[in-house]
Each structure stands twice: as C-alpha cells, then as structure tokens.
Amino acid sequence: MSKSLSWDDLDCPVQPWIRTAIEVMGFDQMTPVQASTIPLFAKNKDVVVESVTGSGKTVSFVIPILEKVIAENANTKNFKKAHFHTLIVSPTRELSKQIKSVIDQFLEHYPEDQYPIRAQLLVGTNESTVRDDVNDLIENRPQILVGTPGRILDFLQMPVVKTTSCSMVILDEADRLLDVSFVKDVERILSVLPKQRRTGLFSATISSAGNTIFKTGLRNPVKITVNSKNHAPSSLKLNYIVVDPELKFQQLLSIVNNYRYKKCIVYFPTCISVTYFYSFIQFLQSKGIINENLSIFSLHGKLQTVSRMKTLEKFTETLDNSVLLTTDVAARGIDIPDVDLVIQLDPPTDSDIFLHRCGRTGRANRIGKAITFLNKGREEDYVPFMQVKNVELEEIKDLTIKGLPKPEEFYNMFKNWILADRSRFDHGVKSFVAFIRYYSNHSASSIFRLQTLDYVSICKMYGLFRLPRMPEITKYLKKDDDPENSVIFKDGWLVDPPVDLDSFAYADKKQEKKRLDELKHLKDIHDKKKLKFELKKKNMAWSNKTETKETKAERRLKMSIKRKAIEDQLAKEDNGDSEDDEVKQDWKEVVMQNKRQKTSSSGIQGSFDDL
Numbered sequence: 061m062s063k064s065l066s067w068d069d070l071d072c073p074v075q076p077w078i079r080t081a082i083e084v085m086g087f088d089q090m091t092p093v094q095a096s097t098i099p100l101f102a103k104n105k106d107v108v109v110e111s112v113t114g115s116g117k118t119v120s121f122v123i124p125i126l127e128k129v130i131a132e133n134a135n136t137k138n139f140k141k142a143h144f145h146t147l148i149v150s151p152t153r154e155l156s157k158q159i160k161s162v163i164d165q166f167l168e169h170y171p172e173d174q175y176p177i178r179a180q181l182l183v184g185t186n187e188s189t190v191r192d193d194v195n196d197l198i199e200n201r202p203q204i205l206v207g208t209p210g211r212i213l214d215f216l217q218m219p220v221v222k223t224t225s226c227s228m229v230i231l232d233e234a235d236r237l238l239d240v241s242f243v244k245d246v247e248r249i250l251s252v253l254p255k256q257r258r259t260g261l262f263s264a265t266i267s268s269a270g271n272t273i274f275k276t277g278l279r280n281p282v283k284i285t286v287n288s289k290n291h292a293p294s295s296l297k298l299n300y301i302v303v304d305p306e307l308k309f310q311q312l313l314s315i316v317n318n319y320r321y322k323k324c325i326v327y328f329p330t331c332i333s334v335t336y337f338y339s340f341i342q343f344l345q346s347k348g349i350i351n352e353n354l355s356i357f358s359l360h361g362k363l364q365t366v367s368r369m370k371t372l373e374k375f376t377e378t379l380d381n382s383v384l385l386t387t388d389v390a391a392r393g394i395d396i397p398d399v400d401l402v403i404q405l406d407p408p409t410d411s412d413i414f415l416h417r418c419g420r421t422g423r424a425n426r427i428g429k430a431i432t433f434l435n436k437g438r439e440e441d442y443v444p445f446m447q448v449k450n451v452e453l454e455e456i457k458d459l460t461i462k463g464l465p466k467p468e469e470f471y472n473m474f475k476n477w478i479l480a481d482r483s484r485f486d487h488g489v490k491s492f493v494a495f496i497r498y499y500s501n502h503s504a505s506s507i508f509r510l511q512t513l514d515y516v517s518i519c520k521m522y523g524l525f526r527l528p529r530m531p532e533i534t535k536y537l538k539k540d541d542d543p544e545n546s547v548i549f550k551d552g553w554l555v556d557p558p559v560d561l562d563s564f565a566y567a568d569k570k571q572e573k574k575r576l577d578e579l580k581h582l583k584d585i586h587d588k589k590k591l592k593f594e595l596k597k598k599n600m601a602w603s604n605k606t607e608t609k610e611t612k613a614e615r616r617l618k619m620s621i622k623r624k625a626i627e628d629q630l631a632k633e634d635n636g637d638s639e640d641d642e643v644k645q646d647w648k649e650v651v652m653q654n655k656r657q658k659t660s661s662s663g664i665q666g667s668f669d670d671l
C-alpha cells in the first residue's frame with residue numbers, strides 16, 4: 061500500500077495524458093482510496109473496495125481501466141468488431157451517465173493521433189432501443205461499456221454482441237447491485253463473461269453485501285477499506301432534529317427558506333410524495349411564501365429517463381440557491397460538488413442508504429451538512445441505533461419555524477389549496493398511503509412501528525382533512541374513550557363539518573365531467589336499489605298482512621264456525637254413523653285446507669318478490 065498521496069509516488073506507471081488529465085481536473089494529490097486501489101487493480105488483482113462517500117472511488121477504477129485498455133492493445137485496429145474490453149455496471153441511469161462523463165473527461169486528453177478509446181452508455185430510454193445500442197457498438201467500436209443491469213443484460217443477449225474480449229468488470233455500488241432487486245440480472249450478466257477477468261467491487265457500504273460478493277466470481281480478491289471512524293467523511297456534519305410530525309413539512313420549508321446554502325437535496329420517502337409536495341411548494345412560491353429566487357427541481361424514478369437526466373443537469377448547472385426534491389434514486393453515487401446541505405424528511409428504510417444520502421454533501425473534503433428529521437415519540441431511538449453502526453448524529457435543538465404563517469393558518473392554506481382541485485386530494489391520499497407502506501418496510505422495525513405512529517398528525521402534514529381508510533392503520537387507530545374530545549370525527553374526518561365530497565370538484569373539466577357522470581350513474585343505481593328495496597318492503601308487508609289477516613283470522617273464524625256446526629250437529633243427531641263420518645271427514649278437510657294455506661302462503665311471497 062502506498063503511503064504517500066503524491067501522484068509521483070504511485071506504485072505503477074501512468075500514461076502521460078492521464079497525468080495531464082489529473083492536473084487539469086485539479087487533483088493535486090491522490091485520495092487514500094486511489095493510492096491504495098490504483099496500483100493493485102492495475103496489477104491484475106481483483107479488488108473489493110469500501111471507502112466513505114465522496115472519497116474518489118470512481119477515479120480509482122477509471123485509471124486502471126484506461127491503463128489496461130492500452131496495455132492489452134484494445135486501443136488498436138486489431139481490437140475486434142462487436143467486442144468490448146471493460147464493462148462497468150451501476151444501479152442507476154444517472155450514475156452510469158456520471159461515470160461515463162468521468163471517463164470522457166480523461167479521454168479529452170488522449171492523444172488524437174492514436175486509435176481512439178471510447179466509452180458507450182447502456183441505459184434504458186424511450187429515445188433509443190437495444191438495437192440502437194448494438195449499432196453504436198458496431199459503428200463506434202467502444203472499448204468501455206457503462207450501464208444499468210437491465211439494459212446491459214438485454215444488450216449482451218443480442219447475438220451480434222461478443223463478450224469473449226471482456227477482461228475487466230466493475231460493479232459500482234456493488235452492495236446495491238447484489239441485493240435482491242438486481243442480483244439475478246447481475247449474475248446472468250457475469251455468467252456470459254469470461255472467467256479469466258479482473259473484477260472490482262466498489263461501494264461506501266460494501267460490508268453489508270456480506271458473502272454475496274463471492275457470487276461475482278472474484279478470484280483471490282484484495283479488500284481495501286478506507287473508512288473514517290464515523291463511517292462518513294470528516295468534512296460531513298451529521299445532524300438530526302426531533303419534530304412534531306404535524307409541523308415537519310413546515311420545518312423543512314423554514315430551513316429551505318432561511319438557511320444559507322448553495323445547493324440542497326431533500327429526500328422524500330416516495331416518488332408520489334415528491335410530486336405532491338413539489339406542486340404545493342410551487343404554489344407557495346407563487347404566493348411569495350417561499351423565496352421566489354430559489355430554483356426548485358423534482359427528480360424521482362417514475363419520471364422518464366430523459367427528463368431525469370435533464371433535471372439533474374439543470375440542478376448541477378444552477379449556480380446558487382437551488383433545491384432538489386428527490387427519492388433514493390439520487391441517493392447513491394451522484395456527485396454534484398456544490399451540494400452543501402442534505403435534508404431527509406424521513407430516515408431511509410435501509411440504514412446503509414442513510415450514509416449514501418448524507419454523502420451527497422461533504423464530498424472530496426468540502427464542508428457539508430446533513431439533517432435528518434425524526435418524528436418525536438419513538439423515532440429518537442434511531443440515534444442510538446445508528447451509533448451502534450458507528451454513525452454519530454448530533455442534535456440541533458430549539459430550531460424555530462421562521463417566515464411562515466402560523467401552523468393553524470398554514471394547515472388551512474394547504475387545505476384550501478387541496479380544496480381548489482379534487483385531483484390534489486387524490487394525490488395527497490395516495491402520498492399518505494404510500495408513506496404508510498414505506499414506513500411499514502423499515503428495516504429497523506422496532507423503532508419505526510405502525511403501532512406508535514401519529515397518523516392524525518402525519519395526515520395533517522400531508523394537508524389532508526380525512527384519514528384515508530387502509531387496513532394497515534385501521535387496527536391501530538385508538539377507539540377514543542372520550543368521543544367529545546376526539547380529533548377524529550365520524551368516518552375518519554379531521555374537520556367538522558366534513559367536506560361535501562359530492563360537490564368537491566376536479567379543476568380539469570374533462571375529469572370533472574367524468575366524475576359527475578359516474579356520480580349520476582351511481583345515484584341511478586342507488587335509486588333503483590332503493591326502489592327495489594321499498595317494493596320488497598311493501599310486498600313483504602302485503603304478504604304478511606295476507607298471512608295474518610287472511611289466514612290467521614279467517615282460519616280462526618272458519619274453524620270456530622265449523623267447530624260450532626259440528627258440535628251442533630253432534631248434539632242434535634246422535635243416531636247416524638254415516639253423518640258422523642261425514643262430519644269427521646268435513647273436519648279433516650278443514651284441517652287439510654288450513655295446512656294447504658300454510659304451505660302456499662310462502663309461495664305467494666316468493667312470487668311477489670320476483671316482480
């Protein structure tokens with residue numbers, strides 16, 4: 061391991077044009093991870109590298125790759141068509157693009173008179189197909205491919221693509237690539253590559269991948285660990301704030317509005333919550349409540365690739381006072397040097413992601429601050445939980461909410477914004493529901509428990525005025541002993557009187573017409589059902605009446621008349637067996653008639669029901 065961090069003391073030769081590139085990029089010295097990794101990886105060793113966020117891992121594999129491409133004559137005309145030399149796999153399109161741009165930055169200094177070295181991006185977009193990628197491979201003959209697992213797999217499965225010359229593979233953010241969502245694709249990719257190759261795994265949290273790293277076909281790997289005591293770079297300050305969940309969004313706005321920063325990234329729990337809060341923040345900006353000089357962007361995984369890339373570019377290019385609202389899609393690897401503030405509205409469901417999110421700031425020895433919000437109550441336990449993982453968090457106390465309307469007024473404003481368009485309500489409900497599902501997936505499930513979540517406050521934080529019905533929460537909602545003082549009214553309403561949902565309209569005319577048509581249709585069905593029910597009730601009463609008045613009273617009357625007649629007859633005539641028999645027969649008939657009436661009465665009801 062090299063002790064000096066001077067590029068001159070690097071334990072392996074480096075091409076002069078690479079040295080020029082390093083100088084132009086302003087890298088006066090190597091970072092520790094570069095000093096340890098470059099010589100080993102360039103000298104045919106497989107490496108497993110764990111080093112804190114922003115410590116320069118990308119350059120530590122890019123230099124050995126470029127050196128190897130040259131050493132193995134892949135930069136000559138003899139390098140076969142449709143072959144490639146190096147494959148770099150990364151979990152997101154943004155990160156793949158970023159890695160390619162680092163390679164391109166080096167290649168800007170590659171001598172023009174030599175056979176070109178090229179890199180090609182392999183990520184899914186709506187604008188190009190895998191066939192386009194194959195055409196580019198044949199036409200441009202790149203030696204280095206960078207992309208995401210799904211697209212790479214599709215690409216490698218094209219018969220024309222030849223894998224036999226691949227002699228280097230990099231898995232960047234390797235622990236992510238080896239988790240359940242990617243591992244199958246990654247295994248299939250590796251299975252079609254030559255076994256005789258160099259493999260490098262890189263991440264700030266590679267230890268969490270455990271033994272799965274051996275699924276990558278590593279051969280006698282060297283493990284390189286460059287970690288600080290706090291598992292985060294020393295230039296990064298990790299803070300937390302304990303908040304009342306109802307005021308959390310206001311606290312966020314207060315920081316974003318009043319804090320001094322160049323660039324800030326805010327992590328939201330779900331894609332839908334990014335779009336929901338982004339549109340409300342835009343409204344607040346239009347009203348002058350949020351500083352209109354702030355450039356606010358939204359980025360999440362449900363957006364199209366091209367729009368994601370453009371947003372990231374704009375956020376990177378905007379000089380000052382810019383805020384990116386995003387999800388974990390931008391948690392790993394993204395390198396935007398001027399980000400000096402990261403805020404997490406909720407801790408991530410996976411504690412490793414915590415370091416990756418925070419690590420978007422405090423990179424390459426620049427000062428950065430990461431603030432995590434914890435809902436008061438149980439979530440404070442997250443601090444000792446992270447301490448056990450060697451991540452020390454420091455509390456920011458007594459942070460007041462500044463420059464916003466009073467909480468009650470703010471909630472009413474949020475509510476009125478929602479009431480102006482029913483689609484906002486739908487959006488808010490979906491965001492809330494997605495949050496509950498997110499919360500129930502926390503790996504630290506003993507801290508983040510649905511049982512102890514303050515649903516009402518969170519619902520209000522989302523600006524909502526009725527608790528959405530969902531099985532996850534119904535069982536935890538306390539049955540209030542004192543309904544007089546309950547904050548939840550009948551049917552989950554948080555406002556009294558409730559909002560008239562029938563007249564709560566969509567701003568979009570087409571959508572509103574559709575809703576009204578559906579409402580009318582439902583009403584018609586309801587009316588028909590009601591009519592049917594009334595009829596049934598009426599018929600029931602009628603047949604009951606028939607039953608009682610016709611059968612019971614009449615029968616009783618007839619019976620008594622008959623009985624009297626028989627008794628009279630018996631009293632008068634005691635001398636004729638035949639008549640006695642006749643009377644007995646008559647009596648039997650009466651009994652039989654009564655029986656028939658009894659059984660046929662139910663038949664009458666049935667026939668009326670069918671009307």
Ligand SMILES: Nc1ncnc2c1ncn2[C@@H]1O[C@H](COP(=O)(O)OP(=O)(O)OP(=O)(O)O)[C@@H](O)[C@H]1O
Nearest residue numbers: 087089090091113114115116117118264393395424
């Ligand atoms: N030797 C160096 N001197 C100064 N800055 C450097 C050096 N090497 C890389 N950098 C810069 O450090 C920043 C972080 O580098 P990089 O993105 O490779 O970090 P990383 O370790 O991969 O982080 P993460 O784990 O977050 O992906 C980049 O802006 C890069 O330009």
